[in-house]
Structures are given as C-alpha cells and as structure tokens.
Amino acid sequence: MNRLLPFIAFMLLVALFGFGIWWNTQHDQNAIPSPLLNKPAPAFNLPKLYEPTQMVSKADLLGKPYLLNVFASWCIECGVEHPVLEAAGPSLGVRLVGYNYKDAPADAKRWLGEHGNPYDLLVADEPGHTAIDFGVYGAPESFLIDAKGVIRYKHIGPITPEVLAKELKPAIAAMLKETP
Amino acid sequence: MTPELGQLALILALLLALAQGVLPLIGAWRGNRALMAVARPAAAGQAVFVAMAFAILVWAFLHFDFSVQYVADNSNLELPWYYRIAAVWGAHEGSLLLWILILNVWTVALAAFSQKLPEVFASRVLAVMGLIAVGFLAFIIFTSNPFGRLLPMPGDGADLNPVLQDPGMTFHPPVLYTGYVGFSVAFAFAIAGLLGGELEQAWVRWARPWTNVAWAFLTLGIVAGSWWAYAELGWGGWWFWDPVENASFMPWLVGLGLIHAQAITEKRGSLRAWTILLSIFAFSLSLLGTFLVRSGVLTSVHAFASDPRRGVFILAFLTIVVGGSLLLYALRAPKVAGGKAFKLVSRETVLLIGNLMFAVAAAMVLLGTLFPLIGDALNLGRISVGPPYFGFLFPLLMLPVVLLMPFGPFLRWGKGEPAVLKSLLLRVSIAAAACAIVAAFFVDGQPKAIVGVAAATWIAIGVLLYVYKRWREVPRGRRYPAEMAGMLLAHMGLAVFVVGVLLSESLSVTSDVRMAPGQTQHIGSYDFRFDGAHRTTGPNWRADQGTVTVTRDRKPVTVMHPQKRTYLRGQVQTESAVDAGIFRDLYVALGEPMDAGNIEGAWSLRLYYKPFIRWIWGGGVLMMLGGFTCAADKRFRIKRAAAIADDVLVQEARA
Numbered sequence: 001m002n003r004l005l006p007f008i009a010f011m012l013l014v015a016l017f018g019f020g021i022w023w024n025t026q027h028d029q030n031a032i033p034s035p036l037l038n039k040p041a042p043a044f045n046l047p048k049l050y051e052p053t054q055m056v057s058k059a060d061l062l063g064k065p066y067l068l069n070v071f072a073s074w075c076i077e078c079g080v081e082h083p084v085l086e087a088a089g090p091s092l093g094v095r096l097v098g099y100n101y102k103d104a105p106a107d108a109k110r111w112l113g114e115h116g117n118p119y120d121l122l123v124a125d126e127p128g129h130t131a132i133d134f135g136v137y138g139a140p141e142s143f144l145i146d147a148k149g150v151i152r153y154k155h156i157g158p159i160t161p162e163v164l165a166k167e168l169k170p171a172i173a174a175m176l177k178e179t180p
Numbered sequence: 181m182t183p184e185l186g187q188l189a190l191i192l193a194l195l196l197a198l199a200q201g202v203l204p205l206i207g208a209w210r211g212n213r214a215l216m217a218v219a220r221p222a223a224a225g226q227a228v229f230v231a232m233a234f235a236i237l238v239w240a241f242l243h244f245d246f247s248v249q250y251v252a253d254n255s256n257l258e259l260p261w262y263y264r265i266a267a268v269w270g271a272h273e274g275s276l277l278l279w280i281l282i283l284n285v286w287t288v289a290l291a292a293f294s295q296k297l298p299e300v301f302a303s304r305v306l307a308v309m310g311l312i313a314v315g316f317l318a319f320i321i322f323t324s325n326p327f328g329r330l331l332p333m334p335g336d337g338a339d340l341n342p343v344l345q346d347p348g349m350t351f352h353p354p355v356l357y358t359g360y361v362g363f364s365v366a367f368a369f370a371i372a373g374l375l376g377g378e379l380e381q382a383w384v385r386w387a388r389p390w391t392n393v394a395w396a397f398l399t400l401g402i403v404a405g406s407w408w409a410y411a412e413l414g415w416g417g418w419w420f421w422d423p424v425e426n427a428s429f430m431p432w433l434v435g436l437g438l439i440h441a442q443a444i445t446e447k448r449g450s451l452r453a454w455t456i457l458l459s460i461f462a463f464s465l466s467l468l469g470t471f472l473v474r475s476g477v478l479t480s481v482h483a484f485a486s487d488p489r490r491g492v493f494i495l496a497f498l499t500i501v502v503g504g505s506l507l508l509y510a511l512r513a514p515k516v517a518g519g520k521a522f523k524l525v526s527r528e529t530v531l532l533i534g535n536l537m538f539a540v541a542a543a544m545v546l547l548g549t550l551f552p553l554i555g556d557a558l559n560l561g562r563i564s565v566g567p568p569y570f571g572f573l574f575p576l577l578m579l580p581v582v583l584l585m586p587f588g589p590f591l592r593w594g595k596g597e598p599a600v601l602k603s604l605l606l607r608v609s610i611a612a613a614a615c616a617i618v619a620a621f622f623v624d625g626q627p628k629a630i631v632g633v634a635a636a637t638w639i640a641i642g643v644l645l646y647v648y649k650r651w652r653e654v655p656r657g658r659r660y661p662a663e664m665a666g667m668l669l670a671h672m673g674l675a676v677f678v679v680g681v682l683l684s685e686s687l688s689v690t691s692d693v694r695m696a697p698g699q700t701q702h703i704g705s706y707d708f709r710f711d712g713a714h715r716t717t718g719p720n721w722r723a724d725q726g727t728v729t730v731t732r733d734r735k736p737v738t739v740m741h742p743q744k745r746t747y748l749r750g751q752v753q754t755e756s757a758v759d760a761g762i763f764r765d766l767y768v769a770l771g772e773p774m775d776a777g778n779i780e781g782a783w784s785l786r787l788y789y790k791p792f793i794r795w796i797w798g799g800g801v802l803m804m805l806g807g808f809t810c811a812a813d814k815r816f817r818i819k820r821a822a823a824i825a826d827d828v829l830v831q832e833a834r835a
Contacts, residue, residue, distance in 0.1 A: 007506035020553045021491040076750040
C-alpha cells in the first residue's frame, strides 16, 4: 500500500489537470460575450472624420449591411490589422465603416495617410462617449451590422487573415444569405 | 519540397524510435541478442533523421521560406541571421523539435558510453529512451508540425517575439532543455533497474555522472534565464516565481535531492527505493513542466500559445510515462531495506534531512504553481499565490539545509563522532557571529543583510575547514578527488548565492523619477544625470535612447544608454542599461516621455543601485561547475561488464 502512494498522488494530479483542460475549453479566457449580439446597434450621431461638419447617424446607414471597424492611430494592434482590411477591401461584400476612437483628428489623418485608407466612410468619436454604448472594450474591435441595423457578429482584437477567413467571411456570407 | 522532407524525416525517426523502444525490451525479456542489438543502430538512425529535420527548419529560417507557417509566424526579412536561428526554438513547434534533438544527443551519448555495461541492462536503458522519443515524436507529428505550409505564401513574415531577441534568450532554452532532458537518463536507468530487478547498487553508480551533468546544465539554464529576465524585463528582478520558472525549478530541486540520494545509495546501498523514486520524480517534473507550459492549463507571461488538443495529448503521455513508472515502482521496488545501517549522528542522516527538505520544497512550489487550478476545481474562483507565499516558505524550508551543510562532509558514513561536531560547531558559530557583527556596521543594521553575511560565512567556513582538514590529513594527490572537489565547489556556490540574494534584496535602492535633461538624482553614493533622449535605429527596430551619466564624488563612473525599442511589427520592448560590477550593479530603465510628442524633454526613469546582485548568478555558476566537476570523477568510468558483475557480487556480499 505504501508503495502505491506516489501512484495514487500522481493520479489525483492527473485528474486535476484533466479538469483544467476541460475547464479551459469551457471558459475562453479572451471571449467577452457581448450582450449586444443579435440586438439592434445603439443609435449614434457622429461627425465624419474628413468633413467634421457633416454628421452620420445610425438611420443614415440603414438599408445596406456594413462592418464597423473601431481603430485609432495610437493603437499598435490596429497597425497589424490594417493591411488585412486593405487587402480584403471590396471583396468583403459589405461597406467598411471606420470608427476612429478617442483620437486627435490630425493624428488619425496622418496615420491613414501613412497606412492607406480602406474605409468607405469614416466617422470620428474623439470623446469616446458613443463607444460606451457599443460596449467597446478596446481598439481594434469590429461589429458586423446588417441592413436592419442589428449587430450580427463582433470581434475583439485585430482581424488577422485567419479571423477573416474562418469567422468574418462566414458571418458575412450567412448574413447576406438571410437578408441580401 | 524541402519542408516536406523535414516532415518525412520526423516520421522515419518515429518509426526508428518505435524499433528502439520495443525490440530491445522484447530481446532483454526473451534473451534474444539480435533484438537487443537493434537498440544502438536504431538510436543512431533516429538521431540522424531528427538532426536532418532540425537542419531543414534552420535552413527554412535562413532562406526566408515564408511558405512554412512556422517561419512566417516567427521571422521576417529584417530579422538578423542569428535571431533567425534562435527563432527556430522561439515558439512551441520548433522548441519541441529542439527538445527532441537534445533527447537524441543524450541517447547517442548514452549509446556510446554504455558499451561496457551488461548487454541486457544497456538495451533496457536505451529502449526506455526510445519510448520517451516515441511520445515526443508522435506529439510533434500529430499536433505540432513545424513544417506546416502557409498558402498563399506571404511576402514577409510576422516577427520573433521581441522579448526573445536577446543574446541571453538564444542561449537559455537549449541549455535548459539539455538539463530537463538529461534527467531522462537517470529515469531510464531507474526503469531498467526496476525491470531487471538486479544490479541495484551498480546502476546507481553508472547513473550518477549523468544526473550530475543534467543537473549542472539545468542550473546553467536557470541562471541564464534569471540573468536574462533581469537584463531584459526592466523590473530589475531576477526571479518572479512565475509558473514557467517554477516548472524548471521543481526538477532542479528534486535533481539536487537525487544527486545526494544517489551518493548514499551508491556508497552505502541504503535508500534504494528513495533513489528510484527521485529518479522517476526528477524526469516526471521535467515532463510536467513541458505540460504546464504547453497545455494552456496555466496562464503565464511566457506560456506558449495553447491548443486543448496538445494539452490532452501531453496529459495522456504524462499519464502513461509517469503513471506507468510509478506503478512499476509500486510492484517492483526493492521490498527489503537494504544497505548498511546508520546511526542518528551520521552523514546519512544529514543528507536525508537535506533530501527531505528539497522534496518538500519541490512539493511546496508545485502546490503554489497549481493553486489557480485548484481554485477552479473547488469553485473558489481564480486564486493565485505569488512571491509572498514562496518568499516566506522557501527560505524557511532551506534553513535546515544551510544549518546542516557544514557538518555533512565532516560526519562519517554510518556513525559520526559527536566530538568532531562540537568543535566544528564552535568554530563556524564564532566565525559567523564575528562576520555578522562586522557586517552590521556596513549595512546600517539591516537584519536581512546581517543574516545573509552570517549564513554565507557559516557555509563558507565549513567548506574551508573541510578543505584544510583534507590538506592536513590526506597525502598529496589524493586530497581532492573530482567528486569531492565538485561537492566543495557547489557548496561554496551556495554561500556566494546567499550573499547575493540577501544583500541585494536588503540593500538595493530603487527610484522611479521624472527627470528633465540636465537633472541629477542621487542614489546610493552615485549621482545619475539625465542628458536627454534621442531617436536611434537598429536592424529591425527603432528606439528612443536615453543618455545617463553616472558620477561618484564628482568622478565619472560610466555613461549608460537605456532604450525603449519599437520593433517592426509594433511591439515595444524596454532595453535596460546595466553597468555591472562585482560589488554592485547600476541599472537604468527608460519609462515614458512626460510629453508624448516631445522625446527631447523630460522622461520617467527607473534607477537602481543593486549591491552584490552578480553574486546570485556567480553562486549558480559555481554550483554548475561543481556538478560538472563531480561527473568527471574517474571512479564513475565504467569498467568492463565482467568486472562490473564481479564488483557487484563482491559489494552485495559485503552488504
């Protein structure tokens, strides 16, 4: 019996590790479920980045789906995501709306000048109040919003080629199939 | 095409490993010499194919083959060639390949140096090594292929984690793995011993140099890692009790116990079961470390990206290897307490207490590391224990080790003489007390520093007195055999280490300051003057570089250049400036500019004065040298098999 003790202790450890692996598959440490998913996007009214006198509201964008991409010039990860969005561009099949988040307009314009501008439309939220309604956790973050203004998909963090191919594109395809 | 050849080489290596793992075992069981003879050629062939796969991966990195996913993920066109080679083991897949390569190097060395061992025993040992390789090769082939393709091929890759772009980091993983994997040899010896059930005392002697070498490499790996963390992370700390550090520290502690337990078993024949158990534990903890780092069960700053499939695979492998060997231990471990008896006052007792402390300390570290997991399991929420837990318990457990250390060498095996102890106790106590009193004047009565000086003197005087005793009593040429010299070196290393830890912890001065160009800050007896920052560039980064001029009593000491680097892919990394010295380090890390738009202006800086911190690593290096020196002892060179058999019979008869 004495000599079996190390074996028994080890098996307890194995049980603990097995539990740990199971637990991790159940609880994604990075996923923050959005209560807004499949709910209407919050109403907003924001100035355009390049023409600050013109306002864009949620109603203006209804009728066609779009991908709302939260970015900022101070955000390092956005630089990682940017080339992916540029390459994807029109092949996405939806409009790409840039949401410039807590950024000085001059910095944002300089940044877009350096990195290129893949967006069909750019809105600026310098104070960051509207972003609170969207539950923005940090930049970059992307919301897929359908023609009726409902949030269909949300991604926190940069859109990598893998996320684009495995999550975003299927989500767009599913949405377009349902409500073209 | 070449990457596919690499994958093919791995598959062939797996088949050869299977042959090496299974056939010699059957041969040893049935007494079939042809099957036993498979072990060596299979091991050599496997090593050739693994080396080939490794070389192909290196080649892919050197030639920017971004069609290989792993290369594209971990390097880019601007990465200098030396970091492209280091990038081979910069992430999970490649580091696993390095693990396997090192396992093969150990196996080939074992095959070469075991020619004179009894045939049956040697083929069992090599077979166990083969089975370990089967597990790891299957792991890499089925879950972590480093040769996976990425199509279409990108024009440029991502980047090697900038944290790893440091000379210390290129060198740390291979050395550490050499240590980890090296414990597989002692493990293989123990399993072969259990399977055969004979030659108990003899195999321990053959295993000893291998254990010492593995432990020495592990020591060096940990020292390199600690030095790197100090130089690179910008916190000025040298040990963080992070799960990954703990993963390397647990096998180190058990390995330390094993070295001493093997000494007892080899010389006296006692504690056989304990030695076997420690051999199994040392390697099991190495595997456990691999599991913890790669399964994603614990989150840590330097854990590899995880995948539940990998976690399940390693857990299954761990269960088979460790569970299997512990079951074998339960069934076959020597039932009768063999060897020579020993009295309470004896070298065995002292070593045994040390052993117990090392084992308990390893268990304590394991418990602390697994706390977050236990918290989840018992539904207490995610709780983790940090430096307060380890920092309190570890020194407490090591106290008996430090106190007993001077007495170990002086005591005889079996039955020591209390009179010797008394005179020794008197001498080391007086020396320690005297040094502590003198030190108290220099360290402003800091209790921790005084304790450090006293403990270090206690150990060092014990070692020196023993050196003197041997010098006086033993004729020239036989005074310090390698085994003993190694022991003395390593023990001296502990004294140096204790000075480093306690003095640097108690006497360090840290200051987080805002400094405008031209401003001076007084720390310790040094004046740090900030001379502003400017832009600079390197091969694959640009940086803000500060200039700090240090003077002491108006005499110039050094000019330091801390940097804040931004790598190509946007990752930011601090590069601290360190002015190293035997008695003190000056350390400057650049924080943030006070005004983000104006790097010429004021910055936040972190300044440190760290006395004796080098002694921490110096002590580690001495311990490592001790391990290597011990292993070089002539006594461990294997005699011819026939001679061994006689030797064993004679020893058994004596026992």
